[in-house]
Amino acid sequence: DAGVIxxxxxxxxxxxxxxxxxxxxxxxxxSLFWYRQTMMxxxxxxxxxxxxxxxxxxxxxxxxxxAKMPNASFSTLKIQPxxxxxxxxxxxxxxxxxxxxxxxxxGTRLTVV
Amino acid sequence: AQSVSQHNHHVILSExxxxxxxxxxxxxxxxxxxxxxxxxxQHLQLLLKYFSGDPLVKGIKGxxxxxxxxxxxxxxxxPSVQWSDTAEYFCAGxxxxxxxxxxxxxxxxxxxIP
Numbered sequence: 001d002a003g004v005i006x007x008x009x010x011x012x013x014x015x016x017x018x019x020x021x022x023x024x025x026x027x028x029x030x031s032l033f034w035y036r037q038t039m040m041x042x043x044x045x046x047x048x049x050x051x052x053x054x055x056x057x058x059x060x061x062x063x064x065x066x067a068k069m070p071n072a073s074f075s076t077l078k079i080q081p082x083x084x085x086x087x088x089x090x091x092x093x094x095x096x097x098x099x100x101x102x103x104x105x106x107g108t109r110l111t112v113v
Numbered sequence: 114a115q116s117v118s119q120h121n122h123h124v125i126l127s128e129x130x131x132x133x134x135x136x137x138x139x140x141x142x143x144x145x146x147x148x149x150x151x152x153x154x155q156h157l158q159l160l161l162k163y164f165s166g167d168p169l170v171k172g173i174k175g176x177x178x179x180x181x182x183x184x185x186x187x188x189x190x191x192p193s194v195q196w197s198d199t200a201e202y203f204c205a206g207x208x209x210x211x212x213x214x215x216x217x218x219x220x221x222x223x224x225x226i227p
Contacts, residue, residue: 031213043203043217055213091156099207101147102215104157 004105006092012111018080021108023092024073033102034067034077035091043091049075082112115140117206119218126194127226134189134221136178136204145207146187147215148178152200160202163187174198199225 005024013019025032034046047057052069060067064083069075079086089109093102118137126132138144145164149157161172168180178189187204204218 033215042219045214048213050213093157099145099213101159101162103159104149106156 004092004094004103006090006105006108008108009106010109010111012113013082015083015112016081017112018078019082019086019110019112021077021090021092021110023075023077023105025075025092025094026103027073029094029096029103030072031095031097031100031102032069032075033093033095034075035093035104037089037091037107038087046077046090079110082110084112087111115206115208115214115216117204117216117218119202119204119221121221122219123222123224125224125226128196129193130225132189132191132194132198132223134202134204134223136187136189136218137185138187138204138206139185140206140208142208146178146180147205147207148172148176148187148189149203149205149217150200151203151220157203160189194223194225196225196227199223 007022030051032049036044036046046059047067048055049069065079067077089107091107092105095102116139120135147162148160150160151157160176161170163170163180171177176191178187180187201220201222203220205215207215
């Protein structure tokens, strides 16, 4: 398996624009996580899906953030409108079972100017 | 609230020195513990994990960690570091009671000087 695949790897956008980050989990994994990593706050869990259903989105910072998982092989994280403080590395991770180790994608480095 | 603490923010070692990175957790009951490594510009990779059984866990690249329940600790060790071990190391915990939220420590940056 190619592992967790995220796209794009880098995204630079202007404040106010919509940003969509994409993730393809490892085939067969039923848990998917979106994390955000910043120098100030470290790794933060944004949202967790189990069997394509959002279970916990309490980590989503505000209504500008939304995430979907229309099927077992694809998830998106959307920020609309984007702000400079959203600049961070966004990681997608998947696991076979929610209590198992998480496999991380390469991340998307988002810069909002 | 469940939490994971890493006390060292930045550790600088010379090659061949021994390494120990501290990790403490605040979970009650069953806990699953992990150490991840993040090389510069890369994603997190699992070094080792502890679910149950032998408290001394061996991982990849010569790393090991010891789960000490009485101290709520899961310290990472390596007897002799190499320049290629320069990376950031994250301890993470998961309450075994049906939890899904992997809680990460703030990370420890390791710099190994040749």
